[in-house]
Amino acid sequence: MELKLLNAQGQVASNVAAADTVFGRDYNEALIHQVVVAYAANARSGNRKQKDREEVHHTTKKPWRQKGTGRARAGMSSSPLWRGGGRIFPNSPDENFSHKVNKKMYRAGICSILSQLAREERLVVIEDLAIEAPKTKLLSQKLTGMGLDSVLIVTDTIQENLELASRNLPNVLVVEPRHADPMSLVFYKKVLVTKAALAQIEEMLA
Secondary structure: OEEEEEOOOOOEEEEEEOOHHHHOOOOOHHHHHHHHHHHHHHOOOOOOOOOOOOOOOOOOOOOOOOOOOOOOOOOOOOOOOOOOOOOOOOOOOOOOOOOOOOHHHHHHHHHHHHHHHHHOOOEEEEOOOOOOOOOHHHHHHHHHHOOOOOEEEEOOOOOHHHHHHHOOOOOEEEEOHHHOOHHHHHHOOEEEEEHHHHHHHHHHHO
């Protein structure tokens, strides 16, 4: 498997060899879906809370007498049938949303995503990506010159200038290979990988 290698100006200089076990796998939509959903579910904090009829702040006085009014019987205004009443089965803050995904399945899912990105030419390799100063304008101009607007940058080591320059760009994310998660790989239009990071990805997933 060969990937396009860009120079500092964003032009295709040559091709770089990549491992078929990582970038040449078949597209497995079911596995990718499972891995992405599991990653999103495991990121949930599970701290939502609703009140039952005991916890809502209402008086326990009977709203009206039992008979003779022509209205339905009512015991108290905290009834779940009333507006502002408590929930019958409220959500508790200790609810567990996590999904279990084996390491082998997770790695296979990441490889399937990377392989599909390579086939769609959404994944490109660059020799190195560095900027002279921590200026957002410098990085924005560099990416615009490469024709990249929404990009996930995977670099072997995150330089301080690159990290600071990318913070104010909403469609740019800089991560190390071990932090390249399935949601980010799917979300961004392009994935820009440095040559050193490519070797780390192959070492982790091969």
